[in-house]
Amino acid sequence: MKTSPAQALLAGLLPSVAAQSCPDYSSYAKTRHEPFSSGKHAHASMRPAPACRTFNSSTVESLLTNTTAAIADPDLARLFQNTYPNTLDTAIRWRGHTASNPSEELAFIITGDIDAMWLRDSANQLLSYLPLLEPDAAPNNPDSIASLYRGVINLQARYLLTSPFCNSFQPPAESGIPPTTNPAASGDTVFPAYDSAKVFECKYELDSLASFLELSAAYYEATHDAAFFGKFSWLDAVQALLTTTKAMTAGTYADDGTVLKSPYTFTRQTTRATETLANDGAGSPVRKTGMVRSAFRPSDDAVLFQFLVPSNMLFAEALARAGLIVAELEQGEKAPKGLAEDMAAFSKGVREAVTKHGIVPVLSKNGTGVETVYAYEVDGFGAAGLMDDANVPSLLAAPVYGYLANVDAVYQRTRARVLSAEGNPYFMAGSVISAVGGPHAGPGMAWPMASVVRILTSDDDDEIVRVLRELVGSTDGLGLMHESVNSNNASQWTRQWFSWANGLFGQMILDLHLRKPHILQQSFQ
Template sequence: MRCVNFLLCWLSFPLLTTAQCPDYSDYSREVHQPVSSGKYQLSWMRPADECRTFKSQAVEDTLVKMQEVIKDPDLYRLFQNAYPNTLDTAIKWKGFASGTDEELTFVITGDINAMWLRDSANQMQSYLPLLTASASNNSIASLYRGVINLQARYLLTSPYCNSFQPPVESGIPPAENGAANRDSVYPSYSPDNVFECKYELDSLAAFLEVSANYYSATKDLSFFGKYSWVKAIQTVLKVAEDMMTPTYGEDGRVNRQPYRFTRQTTRATETLANDGIGNPVANSTGLIRSAFRPSDDSTIFQLFIPANMMFSTYLSSTADIMGKLNASDSGPLAQKMKNLSQALRSAIETHGTVQHPTYGKIYAYEVDGFGGQTIMDDANIPSLLSAPFLGYTDTSDSTYKNTRSLILSATNPYYMRGPTITAIGGPHAGPGYAWPMAAIVRILTSDDDEEIRGQLKMILNTTAGLGLIHESVHSFNEGDWTRQWFSWANGLFGQMVLDLAGRKPGLLSESYQGLGGQKGI
């Protein structure tokens, strides 16, 4: 049975899979005509109009407008496929909380039928350039409100978890996570509500991020006084405070830890040491612990600096929202948020920086407060490379510039170099696999035209003709990649192109049909 009224379908029911609407996991593995006219002959990858999971005229208008701006046919095809990918394929359900007018939006990241706090926030951020105030249910603003409301529900249910099941109102059955069946997690959770429960500080920061982005674009203050946003913020603050608990008390006793995670696995990055509490963390750093990274890999040292940067930045932004709400506790809460934001920034600059013998003062990726430090960067956002993109610092800052020089060199153990792509990778995909996402972030944080040209050429060389941004690509083999359907990376690529259209439009009028010989490759 096919949905006749598209609006009612996506407002109230999960998208129906029919013969006319193939599973995008399969569709995105095949080349579809017409291919682009450039040397890469990139596939057309948008689903048929009736199979798209959400429609935005603003996005369609942007695609048309950018055809006049982007002169390279392959670069335009990649933008054409990638920018609308979340709307085309990943708005799994949109509706309302039972018996209310509270909008809910269930967003999958791609080929996994679950909603990550981090990914869904970043998928929404892709459309921030087009976000305007609107009360319509058929608007990007409505998508944002639905994501914020559903994330608030998730945080109030299981605040230490990172990935969640469809809301019961959707009628979509919970997804199976075989790995989670081998977990031992405290606090416990229900698999009916939670897909996976890896505590990641950046997941909490993502809720702050999507909230701050919505308000900055719409100035819709009244929305934040409705439903559960304030309670969710209080929960976020409680988790952050609890995760500042050090391993040992002043008398040397081991403190009771607020979170534990172990998993039966052959991958060290899928579990925590010391029976689930992780490596010891010292007292008095003022930093917040994170058991896992934004890659969903476990931290080595739990004071994960990029997440603390992100949390500090968006805590400040959302404190401004809280301070404007007309509630008895909003003023004290806003001040508490501002104080913590400032304290975290001071702690990062004090405990999250190290003196490198070659590069000078840099940001560490992770520290433990005992002197342990991890010097590297990972492709996933938040990363050290993305610090200016997050709003934590400026590209001209000397510590950031030193850090950038290190992480974009062989000194970074996860800087992958090869003829197909040279970019930061990470342990999630493993040595040899570079992430196009990192090349995109490099462009977003660069003012060097030659560096940007080199990265754009390289990205075009990584799709194996499929015309989508993959999760990772082997640096020596374009045909060896992971996850062809990864909506966050696709949306980020589109966001980056729109950013270039605003600040360096001349670069989009050039040809990118060759590879090599450019600075930054």
């Protein structure tokens, strides 16, 4: 595959003179650049010059132009222009092919200012461009969104075959990009062991495995290209994933009370409780329920109770969808017979376990009775964590990833608690933005990502307009979505470059353009 100037620059292949013309985006994104939007927030223009973008797509540019024309508010329009293409503009760190097979595409996508690829983040970054995904007009078209999807799926499959318990990985050897040192992980004690030349961090997160399946299913449903999944190592990766997740359905104790060896353990020398696991790395005890354990949340924070309900929701849904790919491959004798049936049964069992153990009784908000809601985490012994975290998958986002409809009664009760300071200890109410946060950034720090999910799961115009107005005013003039923002002070925020959140914001605007176009004609001044 021919390497573009921007890709060569990012891979360190061009001379220093060229590098000076394309600034490091982690620094570039900290400074406001003209022209500013004409609204009261005067949002900066934050896209790099076309020659410095890591992926250029005429389809994306046309969509930006057409959708922006439907947005009346100048600050909101600038936010959409900056955010939606951010992954393509800045985060396609390298593209190429497998050394042993020139027809196997690879794509290495970073989430921001670290040269590492998170399974969950890279999958979600591409899912923002799902409306543009279609079959290639020509085979191996290097400039298509479909090519990016294939490249990421192939590389994620390699990662899963390398270390299926790990969440974040080093650049592939073919890229020529050296491995990135991770000081935080230097003293980690992890079982199974991993190679730090291939793995950036090894926090076992169920949602990472589920995201691989979700991305695969999205590609298949949009392109109907089942043949792709039978060509390389996707099927092997799926079977490694199933082996891993089935092992993580085990409880802590055998029937006779014997303590079972955990398939995964993790300890880290740290001052933060969310960065390590209890009981010598095995985590808090669990009783076998049919759900799959997760050691860490989508935020990369340690769980309290290992059955993380939203991650099990996403896993069940994505596993069922990916099973349809396997079923088609079985018809062509390209997959082992019975694998699709096994995936469907596993998905069904996880769903049943979520319903049985993940829905818990709580005192109603008025204190006069009991109602049922989804817990965030459970342990199978009766303990439950009643909260939500901003990162997806979350309880709030369950309709976004297709587990249930937003009109579901239990979901609606759960949603009301999640979006309440009385029902969710990590709901950050403030004068600038009121949104779900989490222990990753700490109390008082609301996550714009959660506000975007709130809009995606709402049919209430008043709620959507109110939350959208908060988002427009939450960027400190930079015109990009931050990881978190002080709920009472927009000038205090974390991460100026967070491509996943940016893409999700753009995805939300496209959703409103289809679902509620009249809202985009309003002023948010």
